[in-house]
Amino acid sequence: MAVATLVVSLLMSGLTFWAVNSIQQDARLNDTRFGRDLGLLLAANVAPMVGENNLTELAQFSSRFYTSTSSIRYMLFADTDGQIYFGIPFSQSEVQSSLTIRRRMQLPENFVANSDLPMVRQHLTPDGEVTDVFVPLNYNGKYMGVLAIGTNPNPTVVTSSHLTRDVTIAVFVSIWVMVILGAVFNALTITKPIKELLFGVKNIAAGNFQQRIDLPLGGELGELILNFNEMAERLESYEEQNIEELTAEKAKLETLVSTIADGAVLLDSNIHVVLANPTARQVFGWESHDDVLGQDVLELLPPPVQAALSQPLHDITKAVPQAERDRDPIEFCVTVPGSTNRTLRLWLTTVLDQSRENVKGIAITVQDITRETELNEAKSQFISNVSHELRTPLFNIKSFIETLHEYGDSLTEEEQHEFLETANRETDRLTRLVNDVLDLSRLESGKRYHFDAVDLLQTVEQTLRTHQLNAKDKEIELIQNVDADLPAVLGNYDLLLQVFNNLLGNALKFTQAGGKVAIFAYLLTPASAHGVPTHVRVEVADTGIGIDCEDQIAVFERFFRVENRVHTLEGTGLGLSIVRNIIEKHQSSVNLVSEVGVGTTFWFDLPLYHSEVPIVKPLPTPADTTVDTASIPS
Numbered sequence: 001m002a003v004a005t006l007v008v009s010l011l012m013s014g015l016t017f018w019a020v021n022s023i024q025q026d027a028r029l030n031d032t033r034f035g036r037d038l039g040l041l042l043a044a045n046v047a048p049m050v051g052e053n054n055l056t057e058l059a060q061f062s063s064r065f066y067t068s069t070s071s072i073r074y075m076l077f078a079d080t081d082g083q084i085y086f087g088i089p090f091s092q093s094e095v096q097s098s099l100t101i102r103r104r105m106q107l108p109e110n111f112v113a114n115s116d117l118p119m120v121r122q123h124l125t126p127d128g129e130v131t132d133v134f135v136p137l138n139y140n141g142k143y144m145g146v147l148a149i150g151t152n153p154n155p156t157v158v159t160s161s162h163l164t165r166d167v168t169i170a171v172f173v174s175i176w177v178m179v180i181l182g183a184v185f186n187a188l189t190i191t192k193p194i195k196e197l198l199f200g201v202k203n204i205a206a207g208n209f210q211q212r213i214d215l216p217l218g219g220e221l222g223e224l225i226l227n228f229n230e231m232a233e234r235l236e237s238y239e240e241q242n243i244e245e246l247t248a249e250k251a252k253l254e255t256l257v258s259t260i261a262d263g264a265v266l267l268d269s270n271i272h273v274v275l276a277n278p279t280a281r282q283v284f285g286w287e288s289h290d291d292v293l294g295q296d297v298l299e300l301l302p303p304p305v306q307a308a309l310s311q312p313l314h315d316i317t318k319a320v321p322q323a324e325r326d327r328d329p330i331e332f333c334v335t336v337p338g339s340t341n342r343t344l345r346l347w348l349t350t351v352l353d354q355s356r357e358n359v360k361g362i363a364i365t366v367q368d369i370t371r372e373t374e375l376n377e378a379k380s381q382f383i384s385n386v387s388h389e390l391r392t393p394l395f396n397i398k399s400f401i402e403t404l405h406e407y408g409d410s411l412t413e414e415e416q417h418e419f420l421e422t423a424n425r426e427t428d429r430l431t432r433l434v435n436d437v438l439d440l441s442r443l444e445s446g447k448r449y450h451f452d453a454v455d456l457l458q459t460v461e462q463t464l465r466t467h468q469l470n471a472k473d474k475e476i477e478l479i480q481n482v483d484a485d486l487p488a489v490l491g492n493y494d495l496l497l498q499v500f501n502n503l504l505g506n507a508l509k510f511t512q513a514g515g516k517v518a519i520f521a522y523l524l525t526p527a528s529a530h531g532v533p534t535h536v537r538v539e540v541a542d543t544g545i546g547i548d549c550e551d552q553i554a555v556f557e558r559f560f561r562v563e564n565r566v567h568t569l570e571g572t573g574l575g576l577s578i579v580r581n582i583i584e585k586h587q588s589s590v591n592l593v594s595e596v597g598v599g600t601t602f603w604f605d606l607p608l609y610h611s612e613v614p615i616v617k618p619l620p621t622p623a624d625t626t627v628d629t630a631s632i633p634s
């Protein structure tokens with residue numbers, strides 16, 4: 001822009017010079033012509049006076065001529081030697097009196113004395129340019145001297161030439177002033193907003209969506225700034241929305257991950273822990289660690305898991321081929337030794353980025369399958385037990401019947417009777433086993449049972465009658481402790497009978513000779529003093545071997561038998577499962593209190609028949625209502 005301005009201004013200057021020069025040349029030409037004509041006119045008039053040496057008339061004429069012609073600056077008359085003898089504004093007397101040294105006219109070098117044409121030249125004085133005209137004075141063909149006239153330049157032309165020059169200078173200066181003002185205006189109105197816009201766009205590109213431009217501008221730039229601010233506002237709101245959505249999604253995922261039953265651990269690409277849900281922390285025993293996040297997972301895992309995972313983890317984090325990355329999760333089963341052997345199932349899944357080229361992390365999913373493994377073992381044990389239980393009575397029945405069939409005649413009647421009784425007992429045992437399996441499957445099939453008033457005293461007495469003989473054999477004292485005026489409960493007689501049979505059977509089975517087994521049934525005292533009792537509590541207590549704390553919940557599982565570990569063969573592990581199912585059908589739950597070597601008490605609550613309260617969950621166990629085996633009367 002500066003260069004353009006310079007070019008334009010120089011062009012203007014050049015034009016001005018050219019114009020002024022032309023004008024001056026024209027003026028000079030005009031002045032020359034005018035001076036020459038004036039000189040010739042004057043010379044023609046004064047030549048006779050000079051020739052006749054009539055200086056007075058010459059002076060008068062010249063003076064008149066001088067005063068009537070404004071453009072004449074001076075008039076000088078010189079003789080043939082060049083001596084000035086008269087001049088205006090100088091007179092001869094003035095010349096003579098004032099000059100001690102005679103004045104001579106310095107004629108131009110190229111002046112030709114006898115020429116008819118005047119000689120014209122111009123020279124510059126402090127008062128402006130003067131045109132000097134030297135006219136030879138000839139009279140009657142004789143050279144009489146020289147007349148020199150000085151004329152002023154044409155004032156109009158001078159003025160116009162000055163005006164042109166001034167205007168040009170003014171134009172020149174105006175161009176520069178305008179250009180400078182334009183540049184300043186430009187800097188204020190265009191450059192600054194554009195710089196701000198550039199800065200803003202860079203900030204937006206860098207993700208700073210709070211960027212705004214605050215410039216009060218109108219026009220297209222103003223509109224641009226307005227649109228920029230609107231765009232930034234929208235981007236900011238989108239970002240906020242995105243962040244909100246992402247936070248919500250993250251919260252959802254975190255909630256999901258923290259609530260799933262399986263353990264979940266997320267690792268970054270350097271196998272450092274990024275996330276571990278409560279289950280994983282509990283499975284790997286990280287609850288006591290202040291913070292596992294950010295630590296190398298291999299340093300945190302139990303040694304067997306660490307041994308199993310270290311190689312696969314390193315393989316995943318190394319550059320692996322595409323096919324490797326897309327493969328299914330890697331699955332491991334690891335047994336962690338401890339107070340109880342725990343079996344863990346682990347899956348390793350590679351987390352890839354969107355392009356599926358870079359490993360972003362690794363997800364470890366972990367399941368504690370100890371119970372599953374134990375149950376599977378229990379099931380196998382059950383099948384082996386059932387087979388054994390079935391085979392033993394079947395074998396006994398078969399052998400006794402065969403003996404009877406083949407040697408019946410040779411046996412005494414008493415022996416025959418004894419053989420038949422044994423076969424009958426074995427058949428009962430077989431039936432019991434099959435019935436247990438059938439009962440449980442029936443209970444779990446969702447069959448609806450009829451509920452009615454059940455007299456608990458009657459049920460208990462029948463149970464005790466059944467087991468009386470067995471108890472006597474084992475020298476165990478059976479105690480019945482049912483409140484005499486106990487109201488009827490709402491239940492199914494057959495099912496409750498089965499519950500009592502199973503519980504009493506177990507109590508007798510796991511109590512040594514000399515021990516005691518008791519059945520209690522009493523009305524539960526409600527919390528408020530004026531409250532009406534709604535439930536009856538039933539307890540079956542023994543002074544047997546007791547159940548270890550860690551097995552107390554497991555005993556209700558199907559096929560679970562504590563004796564599986566010591567392998568005693570009696571029992572199927574289904575009795576307590578059946579009890580739990582039946583009591584749950586009565587909208588209640590069965591509980592136990594036990595101490596190894598002291599005894600066990602199973603207890604549950606049953607709703608009263610005709611109770612105004614519909615069948616509801618039993619009341620919470622008041623500590624004082626839990627009967628300890630020690631309380632069994634001796």
Ligand code: ADP
Pocket residue numbers: 502506507510542544545546547555560561562563570571572573574575576577600
């Ligand atoms: P089973 O028919 O084999 O007895 P249950 O389901 O009735 O199976 O009992 C499961 C396990 O609970 C038993 O194997 C035994 O170890 C334990 N158990 C049940 N009742 C008692 C008890 N009164 N005293 C000690 N242990 C018991």
